[in-house]
Amino acid sequence: MDSKFVIYNTRSRKKETFQPINEGLVGMYVCGPTVYGDAHLGHARPAITFDILFRYLKHLEYKVRYVRNITDVGHLVNDGDEGEDKIAKKAKLDALEPMEVVQQYTNSYHKNMNDLNVLPPSIEPTATGHIIEQIAVVKQLIDNGYAYESQGSVYFDVRKYAADHNYGELSGRKIEDMLVNTRTLDGQGEKRFGLDFALWKNAQPEHIMKWPSPWGMGFPGWHTECTAMSAKYLGKRFDIHGGGMDLMFPHHEAEMAQAKACYGHDNVNYWMHNNMVTINGQKMGKSLGNFITLDQLFEGTHELLEQAYDPMTIRFFILQAHYRSPLDFSNTALQAAEKGYQRLMQAIQNIDSLTPSKQSTVDIKGLQDKCYEAINDDLNTPILIAHLFEGVKTINLIKEGNQKATEEDIQQLKDLFQNMAINILGLRDCVEGDQQADVLSGVMDLLLEIRAEAKANKDWGTSDKIRDQLKEAGLAIKDTKDGAEWHLL
Ligand code: ZN
16 A cells, blocks of 8 residues: 555654555554543543544554553552552552452443543453463563563663663663662662663562562563563564553653563554643642543533533544644633534534535535645644534535535535544534434334334233323324334424
8 A cells, every 4th residue: 555644753753654564454552541540631632542543544444453451450659660559559448359440440441432432442451361471571581681580570671771772762861861860779679770670570468469470479560561462462563552652751661672672673663652631731630639530521520620521522622632732621622622523513414405506616625635634644633623624614605505516526525524524533423412313213113112012912001001101201103004103292
């Protein structure tokens, strides 16, 4: 396939034309959530960013294997090698089995993702489900001379790695600068060098999540899981690895180093990172009182919110910024996004009622080219949306009779909006009223079926009851020779 699709590669720090390793199957890995609490705004952005990528690759007719993991062990509260496991801490706090915590927050994450119309990945592996694979990675690193055991834990030897490769290649950091920010001094504790990171951690007897290993009872380090699971499902070299910018260091830098130390080569062709979200200009944080969960956002139950916001408003708002730009949430910005989204959806509905002319004064093909140019340019969704609004203007002008469109133009417009807004941007193509109408029609089909069965069984009591009570509710049933019809009174 001759690709015009260009993506920004964090490693090379420039835009590169996307060329898959294997035309038959594109491999894509994205770091998923650590499931110890409700999903929040910070989870929505990477999920939606890489959902657009997944949808667009499929639109380009690639077969895609999208792996997004669930971290359910090994992520410590301070993101480093010391302190409690996030899941274990929450389990203790709520007097739950750790896997109960994992299940509860995995379920709520899935529900929120479904609300946001984020497609499920092809595979969603968990860290606890891949302990054997992680132990194998750690063993390989020891065998290759890039890791060492120390008091039942295993650490990655950053000095050894840095002698052969570039530690800091992905994040652009220098070892000297990184050392300034590390608390562990050389020769202190279990590590030989302050920047060494845990591949496997020895578990204290009171630790509740632990497994047997060649180094005793313990649990995997946070970075090990992604190296093990991406290799298992996508191979030792795959196309795209994504995640939030906050994961670039240490998590992705460590992943890159582990893979190079294991295989002698990079395992990822394109590294992609989405920028962060802020709220009213501030970083999101529990201590700042601006930590808004997705449920609170959808229900309008956080004190910073003036109203509830539909998940599609959130999705549309996130897409109005380029994924590599920062994005600030505020009530004003969300309310503007809500209006914009509704205008777009209304215009899509209006396409069906346009009257075709014999002549044409519009250039739909030109508009389509501009839309593709935008999405091909490193998923530039804000520019794509701007072009779609040009289309909205055109639709309204045709509707008012101020522009002329042929039947073919109208069909092209319909296809364009279906592809760009619905399939690629993943915006749901119905407004609330439509959804309710769909539900009502489903319920009425069911009631008419029950009534038909009752009649077939000569159960006149039930059949009359359904008819009479529906009439009270404002719905009339009319018997026809093919069954029954209904309409609002
Ligand atoms: Zn990861």
